[in-house]
Amino acid sequence: MNQGTTTTKGSLVRIVTAMGVVILGGCAATSARTHSPAVGSLDGALVATPTDGGTRELLYLAGSMDPESLAKLNAAAPNVRCVIPESPEDALRLAPEVHGANGRHCTPDFLAAASQLVWAQSPSAGVAWLLEREGILERDEIVVTNMQGIHGPAIAEHVFGMLLTLTRDISYHQQAERRGEWNRRGSGREAITLSGRTMLVVGLGGIGSEVARRAKGFDMEVLATRRSPTDPPAYVDRLGTAADLEAMLPLADVVVLCVPLTDETEGMMNERTLGLMKPGAYLVNIARGKVVDTDALVGALESGRIAGACLDVTEPEPLTAGHPLWSMPNVVITPHVASRGALTGERRAALLEANLRRFGAGEPLLNVVDKAAGY
Numbered sequence: 001m002n003q004g005t006t007t008t009k010g011s012l013v014r015i016v017t018a019m020g021v022v023i024l025g026g027c028a029a030t031s032a033r034t035h036s037p038a039v040g041s042l043d044g045a046l047v048a049t050p051t052d053g054g055t056r057e058l059l060y061l062a063g064s065m066d067p068e069s070l071a072k073l074n075a076a077a078p079n080v081r082c083v084i085p086e087s088p089e090d091a092l093r094l095a096p097e098v099h100g101a102n103g104r105h106c107t108p109d110f111l112a113a114a115s116q117l118v119w120a121q122s123p124s125a126g127v128a129w130l131l132e133r134e135g136i137l138e139r140d141e142i143v144v145t146n147m148q149g150i151h152g153p154a155i156a157e158h159v160f161g162m163l164l165t166l167t168r169d170i171s172y173h174q175q176a177e178r179r180g181e182w183n184r185r186g187s188g189r190e191a192i193t194l195s196g197r198t199m200l201v202v203g204l205g206g207i208g209s210e211v212a213r214r215a216k217g218f219d220m221e222v223l224a225t226r227r228s229p230t231d232p233p234a235y236v237d238r239l240g241t242a243a244d245l246e247a248m249l250p251l252a253d254v255v256v257l258c259v260p261l262t263d264e265t266e267g268m269m270n271e272r273t274l275g276l277m278k279p280g281a282y283l284v285n286i287a288r289g290k291v292v293d294t295d296a297l298v299g300a301l302e303s304g305r306i307a308g309a310c311l312d313v314t315e316p317e318p319l320t321a322g323h324p325l326w327s328m329p330n331v332v333i334t335p336h337v338a339s340r341g342a343l344t345g346e347r348r349a350a351l352l353e354a355n356l357r358r359f360g361a362g363e364p365l366l367n368v369v370d371k372a373a374g375y
Helices: 067-076 088-097 108-113 152-167 170-178 206-217 242-251 271-276 294-302 342-361
Strands: 005-009 012-017 020-024 058-061 080-083 100-102 119-121 143-145 198-202 221-226 238-241 254-257 282-285 308-311 331-333
Touching: 058 088, 058 342, 067 080, 067 342, 080 342, 088 108, 119 342, 152 170, 152 206, 152 282, 152 308, 152 331, 152 342, 198 206, 198 242, 206 221, 206 254, 221 242, 238 242, 242 271, 271 294, 294 308
Parallel strands: 058 080, 058 100, 100 119, 119 143, 198 221, 198 254, 221 238, 254 282, 282 308, 308 331
Antiparallel strands: 005 012, 012 020
């Protein structure tokens, strides 16, 4: 058989690749090593359930959306009926009939009743909240997919919007503008250029890759880490793994956190690792608030160890009133809104429609989550 040829025997799915034959039990298929030309990735792709050539009738519980979007979902796969439950109680009533669902519906009670459920689609890139639900990890037959990469362009632009606000002293000049003052002195902090500086992208996934591409456009040297060792893409000058983080931190003028929240990444930026950053460097967090030890960050900012921080996520979240971070002039805070934008909505809808079509046809789903790894 040629590379990519798939055969099925009983409940096992086999695929022949250049690396050999991989066999997975149940209704899950095998890893694929190609990428969709549009949105979503086929890395680690899995078939949720056989559909007899697209003739088996399935039920999918969608999240909140307008009637036009729901109609597009129903048109994507004629054998998949997509409905929006009116309430959590309505979702629970439908649970025994459901084959796929938006992850927001997957409460422990829903999962206990949804005996036919084989697919949970997270409406976000992060899935820690979903994997914590009792019944998800315990059931191997449930394939979890997420929105990884969908938010990348919007979040990457947000990264540089926040960063430039600090490096170009824009927040100070905005305050002077509101007072009607023409003040060229600025805040006293020296405005810097990004060109020629070094950025470290911690977590070169879908979002991290978009950040790295834009950093290269600013003529920055780009360092990055990712889970597994691979050859660096053209827009990354040096690529390492998580084990290389501490060696890379002292080299970077800007550190951007793009990792998922897992047991390994929680608190990864603490007093010790913040102390390894280059003096005068900037920290940007668009990952999750718990990736950073907030008290240690406040200490590094107050001491001047690092020049500033850009935070779209915080711990706690929302950030409490009166917290020291609110009043620091070298901190930019936005309320977890980096992914918002018209393009994000379009990409999210396109991925969901593509996965609905694949689900109905019995094809491997896009953006499958490694439940053991947590992303």
